[in-house]
Ligand code: NAD
C-alpha cells in the first residue's frame with residue numbers, strides 16, 4: 255500500500271484525512287481525485303500543494319474514463335472513497351445528485367477496483383444507514399440497514415453494492431460507518447459550523463423542531479484515525495462503526511457553542527422541523543476497538559477545538575457564505591422563518 259487514491263479528498267473529512275496520512279505515513283503517495291462540487295474546495299488542499307508526494311486530479315467518480323486513467327498514470331494500489339453528496343437537507347430538496355454519486359459513483363469505483371485489481375479499497379459510510387435508533391439501543395454492524403432520508407438511502411445503496419462486489423467478485427473492500435464529524439474545514443451548511451459561523455455574526459441559530467434530537471458528534475481526526483485502522487487492519491467484506499459513543503442533544507450542542515463564544519442563548523430560534531428527521535443515532539464501537547482504535551476527544555474538547563478553529567479561520571469560511579450558499583440558505587430557511595443571514 256503506497257499509492258493511494260483519495261476520492262472526495264477536497265471535502266471536509268477527506269482533506270483532514272490527507273493531513274493525517276502525511277503525518278502518519280510520510281512515504282505514501284497521495285492522489286486526491288475530486289469533482290469539486292460546492293463542498294469540494296481547493297483551499298482545503300492548499301497546505302499540501304508543495305508536498306512532493308501530493309497530486310490533485312479533478313474528476314467525477316462516476317466517470318470511468320478519467321478515473322481509470324488516473325489509476326493507471328499514478329499506479330494506484332489503494333482507494334479510500336470520501337466522495338459523496340453529504341447533506342441530508344439537500345437530499346430532501348434534490349435527491350438526484352445523491353443517486354448519481356453515492357450509488358452510481360460507488361458502482362463505478364467498484365468496477366475500477368475490479369478492473370485494476372487494487373490491493374484494497376475502503377468506502378467511508380455513515381451511521382445514518384441504520385435509521386433512527388430508539389433510546390436505550392445502539393447499532394451494531396450486523397443490524398439491518400433502515401435508512402430514512404434520500405442521503406442515508408443512497409449511502410446504504412452504495413454499501414450494498416460494496417458488499418455484493420465482495421461476495422460476488424471477491425473484492426478486497428472494507429466499509430466504515432462514522433457518526434457526525436466536527437472540526438476544521440466543514441462546509442458551513444452542517445449544523446455545527448452553521449451555528450458557529452452564525453453565532454460569530456450574531457445571526458440566529460435555526461434549531462429544527464424541539465432541538466432534542468441526538469447526534470454522536472466526534473472530532474474529525476478521531477474519525478480519520480479510525481478509518482486508518484480499518485484500512486490497515488480491517489477484514490475484507492466487513493463494516494466498522496466509528497464514533498465517540500456519546501450522544502448530545504442539538505440544544506446542548508447549540509448552548510455549548512454560544513457559551514464558548516460568549517453569545518446569548520436568545521440567538522437560538524426554533525424553526526420548522528426537517529421532514530423525516532431521525533431523532534437519534536447511536537453506535538457501538540466494540541468491533542473497531544478490537545483492531546486497536548479508541549476515540550481521543552470528549553464532546554467538550556471536540557466542540558471547543560472546532561469553535562476555536564472557526565474563530566481563527568474566518569478567511570476560510572467567510573467567502574463560502576456567499577453566492578450558491580446564500581441561494582441555498584434562503585431556500586432552506588426562508589419558509590422556516592429564518593431566511594436572513596443578517597441579525
Ligand atoms: P463533504 O461534502 O465535505 O465533501 C464531499 C467531497 O466529495 C467534496 O470534495 C466533493 O467535491 C466530492 N464529490 C462529490 N461528488 C463527487 C463526485 N461525483 N466525484 C468526485 N468527487 C465528488 O463531505 P464530508 O463531510 O467530508 O464526508 C465525506 C464522506 O464521509 C462522505 O462519504 C460522507 O457520507 C461520509 N460521512 C460524513 C460524516 C460527516 O459528519 N460529515 C459522517 C459520517 C460519514
Ligand code: TYD
Nearest residue numbers: 342434443444445446460461462467469504
Ligand atoms: P446535520 O449537521 O445536517 O447532520 P445530520 O446528517 O446528522 O442531519 O444536522 C445535525 C443535527 O442538527 C440534526 O439533528 C439536524 C439538526 N439541524 C438543525 O437543528 N438546524 C440546522 O440548521 C441544521 C443544518 C441541522
